[in-house]
Amino acid sequence: MAYAYLFKYIIIGDTGVGKSCLLLQFTDKRFQPVHDLTIGVEFGARMITIDGKQIKLQIWDTAGQESFRSITRSYYRGAAGALLVYDITRRDTFNHLTTWLEDARQHSNSNMVIMLIGNKSDLESRREVKKEEGEAFAREHGLIFMETSAKTASNVEEAFINTAKEIYEKIQEGVFDINNEANGIKIGPQHPTTNSPLSTSQGGQHAGGGCC
Amino acid sequence: VFQVHCDIKWHIQNRDSSVVNKFQKKFWKTKQTLIKVTGKKEDEHVVASDADLDAKLEVFHSIQRTCMELLKVIEQYQRRICFLSQEENELGRFLRFQGSQDKSRAGKIMQATGKALCFSSQQRLALRKPLCRLYQEIETFRYRAISDTWLTVNRMEQSRTEYRGALLWMKDVSQELDPDTHKQMEKFRKVQAQVRTTKSSFDKLKNDVCQKVDLLGASRCNLLSHILTTYQTTLLHFWGKTSHTMAAIHESFKGCQHKEVSTVKVRAFFHEEKNYRQKIKNMMIKALHGAKGLAFLQEQRPPVLLNGKLSVLYFILFMFLFFYSAT
Ligand SMILES: Nc1nc2c(ncn2[C@@H]2O[C@H](COP(=O)(O)OP(=O)(O)OP(=O)(O)O)[C@@H](O)[C@H]2O)c(=O)[nH]1
Numbered sequence: 001m002a003y004a005y006l007f008k009y010i011i012i013g014d015t016g017v018g019k020s021c022l023l024l025q026f027t028d029k030r031f032q033p034v035h036d037l038t039i040g041v042e043f044g045a046r047m048i049t050i051d052g053k054q055i056k057l058q059i060w061d062t063a064g065q066e067s068f069r070s071i072t073r074s075y076y077r078g079a080a081g082a083l084l085v086y087d088i089t090r091r092d093t094f095n096h097l098t099t100w101l102e103d104a105r106q107h108s109n110s111n112m113v114i115m116l117i118g119n120k121s122d123l124e125s126r127r128e129v130k131k132e133e134g135e136a137f138a139r140e141h142g143l144i145f146m147e148t149s150a151k152t153a154s155n156v157e158e159a160f161i162n163t164a165k166e167i168y169e170k171i172q173e174g175v176f177d178i179n180n181e182a183n184g185i186k187i188g189p190q191h192p193t194t195n196s197p198l199s200t201s202q203g204g205q206h207a208g209g210g211c212c
Numbered sequence: 213v214f215q216v217h218c219d220i221k222w223h224i225q226n227r228d229s230s231v232v233n234k235f236q237k238k239f240w241k242t243k244q245t246l247i248k249v250t251g252k253k254e255d256e257h258v259v260a261s262d263a264d265l266d267a268k269l270e271v272f273h274s275i276q277r278t279c280m281e282l283l284k285v286i287e288q289y290q291r292r293i294c295f296l297s298q299e300e301n302e303l304g305r306f307l308r309f310q311g312s313q314d315k316s317r318a319g320k321i322m323q324a325t326g327k328a329l330c331f332s333s334q335q336r337l338a339l340r341k342p343l344c345r346l347y348q349e350i351e352t353f354r355y356r357a358i359s360d361t362w363l364t365v366n367r368m369e370q371s372r373t374e375y376r377g378a379l380l381w382m383k384d385v386s387q388e389l390d391p392d393t394h395k396q397m398e399k400f401r402k403v404q405a406q407v408r409t410t411k412s413s414f415d416k417l418k419n420d421v422c423q424k425v426d427l428l429g430a431s432r433c434n435l436l437s438h439i440l441t442t443y444q445t446t447l448l449h450f451w452g453k454t455s456h457t458m459a460a461i462h463e464s465f466k467g468c469q470h471k472e473v474s475t476v477k478v479r480a481f482f483h484e485e486k487n488y489r490q491k492i493k494n495m496m497i498k499a500l501h502g503a504k505g506l507a508f509l510q511e512q513r514p515p516v517l518l519n520g521k522l523s524v525l526y527f528i529l530f531m532f533l534f535f536y537s538a539t
């Protein structure tokens with residue numbers, strides 16, 4: 001399908017926080033109650049519209065288990081947005097955020113938009129991390145913050161779309177160099193405004209794309 | 213004809229790719245084996261995620277090692293009990309003989325002491341039975357339980373190498389991954405399948421190892437506490453009996469001429485024995501608490517036995533003094 005832009009997203013966070021479920025809810029509007037451990041990485045894609053433009057989100061759902069850490073580091077490269085997820089019912093997943101953030105900052109480009117997500121907001125009775133704590137952490141590190149539930153779909157759309165909006169704004173402001181693929185943004189095949197030779201060759205590669 | 217040609221081509225390609233696949237699996241496994249053998253630094257996160265398993269393996273090796281040590285210690289201990297008993301017996305017979313030559317009161321005492329020593333030397337041998345039993349049980353434990361766990365550990369290590377090899381492979385194909393490129397994704401899926409299967413077999417064996425080691429530790433504790441209880445009872449029984457006879461002799465010393473010398477020496481002797489007894493008791497308690505205590509047993513045994521020997525020497529010296537001062 002034709003798109004104006006393609007944004008590469010990466011979802012990171014401890015194992016079991018609900019990264020794959022968030023993706024599944026966003027792409028298929030389904031919920032998977034059984035924990036199906038991600039091996040390395042899985043992919044998802046969806047079209048969204050911002051400012052009248054079609055944007056393809058190419059989402060990399062990484063494995064949270066520690067043994068995959070070195071592998072998943074190579075997936076950060078060229079991501080425009082990251083969803084950093086913790087589980088509001090497990091304090092340790094919140095405590096590990098600093099490590100995740102360090103990893104993300106170290107292995108991605110500095111303009112990458114990071115959205116902090118406190119997932120499983122439907123499990124209010126088992127909550128271990130207060131919403132204010134998440135907000136404070138996000139403020140301190142300059143992240144956007146949201147609590148979501150992959151189960152009830154609450155805020156899931158918003159989390160993905162708000163991140164895209166933030167990236168889009170950065171493009172408008174000229175912060176992202178859209179012709180540099182390392183920024184995680186590709187220009188679609190029929191993009192009207194650009195006429196650089198680079199974008200045409202990319203366009204050729206992605207004609208009829210959206211395979212995943 | 214075209215269809216057949218295509219089929220054959222497809223078939224060959226497929227077979228080729230499976231051969232290549234097999235070769236690559238081997239390649240990454242070998243690479244991991246090399247890393248392990250040459251002691252090159254492994255991926256810290258992969259190592260860290262096996263921390264619980266490695267801690268369990270540490271316990272396993274300690275059980276293995278301390279069982280070996282314990283066997284050696286029991287053997288030496290048993291041999292020394294025999295020596296000690298022999299020496300004790302000879303001293304007893306010597307005293308009895310000398311005592312029978314001496315018609316004075318001292319002679320009577322010497323005879324009584326000699327008799328007590330002979331008795332003690334016989335009783336001491338009773339300790340060998342529970343020790344023998346302990347030796348046999350540990351030997352069986354080693355042959356059955358430890359070697360069974362060892363087999364599982366080996367299988368686990370094999371599977372760990374395969375899993376880590378697959379992770380290396382995955383890391384390699386992850387360097388240039390593009391989900392929109394069909395060819396790369398096909399390759400990635402293959403590697404992912406390999407990681408998944410090796411991981412599930414490794415996770416299973418990892419679990420098996422952890423459970424077996426826990427069981428091994430618990431059953432050894434059980435075994436030790438069971439058999440050492442018999443040992444302890446025998447030991448206390450032995451000391452009870454011998455100290456009773458010794459005390460009786462001490463009683464009969466009371467009216468003796470060289471009271472000062474004798475009482476002091478006898479007291480010193482009993483003091484030694486008491487210490488010895490206390491030490492053995494302490495050791496027993498520690499031994500019951502597992503491997504650490506057992507290491508302690510080995511450390512402490514020579515001085516304790518020396519102590520036992522010392523008390524015999526003490527006795528000889530004392531009897532000579534007594535003998536000379538009496539004549
Ligand atoms: N109640 C509730 N459960 C959730 C939610 N999100 C995920 N879960 C459950 O949490 C478990 C883990 O979810 P996954 O999405 O597989 O976890 P993950 O973060 O992808 O884990 P890894 O792939 O190992 O990194 C599953 O059993 C889900 O059903 C949520 O919003 N609410």
Ligand SMILES: [Mg+2]
Pocket residue numbers: 019020021036037038061062063064
């Ligand atoms: Mg997952």
